Amino acid sequence: LVWLLVLSLSWLGPALGSEEKEAEVVAEEEEDKVLSDELEEEDGVLVLHEHNFARALSEHQLLLVEFYAPWCGHCQQLAPAFAQAATTLRNESSPAWLGKVDAMAQTALASEFGITSYPTLKLFRDGNRTHPLAYTGRMDAEGIVRWMQRRVGPSAMLLQDTDTAATFITSQDLAVVGFFKDLGGEAAQVFYEVASEMVDLPFGVAQEAELFQEYGLLTDTVCLFKKFDERRTDFPMDKAQGLDVAKLTHQLRVHSLKLVMEFTNETTNEIFNAKIPHHMILFLNKSSSAQLALQDGFQAAAGTFRGEVLFVVVDVTGYGAEVLPFFGMTPADAPTLCLVKMENNRKYRMDQDSFSDVAIRTFIQAVLDGKVK
Template structure:
């Protein structure tokens, strides 16, 4: 591909518009494009890293481009860009998701892998230089291209090419360099054991599991850039929070011994409490260090280590063994129910009362899962209160709310809260859960309950009628309109008009909370 000039002389990132985008990506053998918005904080943070990567990759004839979705919405809508930043790899116009990190070196490594075949054929002279090209490199030896080792490694490489580099050599003299006697494969790493020989079955699934297990350090510091690698691993994740280097060195070395015993089954990480201590809250830990907890990220389950006990090798081993054998129940975070909750028009749900109040087979329960800091939740609050008022005299329909930052849903519940606000109706009798994803207006919410609730023997129109009757009564009783009431009415109208003008509201994620409140590693959006 012929490299194109960029808008700024000192930039190696190509700015693309609707007039240049399609021709550019169609002509590119390999190209990375970022879709961004100037106001996006993550995009602003990415910009210098992206530029550094572009400067490095241009030497290897790999072009990086960017599209401003606030001005080039036609391009972004055509590619179904749903959030910022979104990065896509293009090969001759065909796009695929970018799944690498956002640091310059991670972008460079990822795109270098993309520029190579999934499995590189190596001469004996190329083995050592190739083994040093990335943090994790897999090299195999097979006597011929159709040998089982070559075929299996090709299959694994095709699947894992985004994450690791793979090479194969048929040169018999390379076995001495690789440290093997015959056909086989070796992993080279820049951490832990730098050279590991595979001694398992030559089967794709077994080799893939071996590579993925060896690619995870026994214990490494967790940061936003590597969090999702751990979160998506499918393995439990043990966090060790340390406050200073002394704790990391002394206590951490003891925990590492346990981590080695469970390698491949449970991942262990260091977590700097000074930077990411707020993440301990999500694991039901107090802000006291050192601390440790096991998390099943995909299920939202957590097992905090008793903070009244000392973190010793023996204590941690016992804790992890009991967890792995299913002897420890997961921790359930719960606030206290407020006084007078039974008489409240909007009932407050807490972790400990969830089963009793939400799963009551005699009642339809419509729950808002919210976060106190969430702007969308704050805007919904008066409407939700109005909904509670409307259903107050209907004992078999309950309007409820749950602060999902202070309470966990029980482990047996078949969902986890992934955004705020989340609205769910728990039907009476069958306890079927119905998600609400419509407009957040009073009328639409009432109609939703009418449509999906079991106890739906009420008239929807009465909501509007009641409002009109109340307004008429207030007007008749008032000698003169009160200025503040007039202003409130005007304000309400303006708010409603503004809401109609807004784009469809996307739920704010717990991950975005981390970005707003602290530099936490546990982010949904990376």
């Protein structure tokens, strides 16, 4: 029931965050025992405290540390995934290690690193204790492993010839390639920074003139290659403004989504992480061929509002059935079209007289213009 409630609240904005430590909560006193600087492990994860923390930093080039509280539900859920990620990295002979700190017992460490919510993950590199990097990846084993792998090696693969580039692009559903005439320049460095954070996308980088020619480019450009919709989207670099980390990240997030997304367990994170301000939702019964045909007009309208409105299909008899109560609907209400403003969760139900692309575009534009109350 708890899971169903969480899923039903997805369109309230996925604001499920870490459990905040109340100011009144006080840490239990440490047991009276002498701790050495020996490094011990639990399920492949280093158990860290104030006596061995410095040693762990000195011995491990990359150390991702989880600061947790024993009473924290999110921490308890993360524990098996964190251990699995540690095992995977160990099996790959990676220089990246994982460690954990009981912030309730190790109050000095928690205070030093400003820990106020749990779990908090921080990456320590090359023994640097003063400037740890906040973890920004997914809270599952695969997400942790990918995030760490991007920090072990280059964040983007160097593509040196047409064959290598073609293989890189065609072997994956999505691939990002930055074409830069100067790989040491500022634009390329911004690209590498974006690549290090967007660990769910493969990144390549190219400098050779033959590759610029092969892909019809004259100036520095970031290209997103995909095996759906328009197949390729180019983001030419503005010579005056250069590349911006936040802007490029958002553009890649938006354009890596299909024009029309189906709401499933696998796509939920993608849908909400894109942070598109409006969602246009088509509720339908996928077992009905007549209702399935309504997707044609829905798909045709989607391109007009890319980046501003995300088009989502919800199967009322499948995974999407769990969110129907949030919209005050039952499966019998399908087919239905509804626009949601993500900022305030306001919902606008479209008149069901027509599901044509023209009608859908007209309705959306009217809502965006403030003409629909």
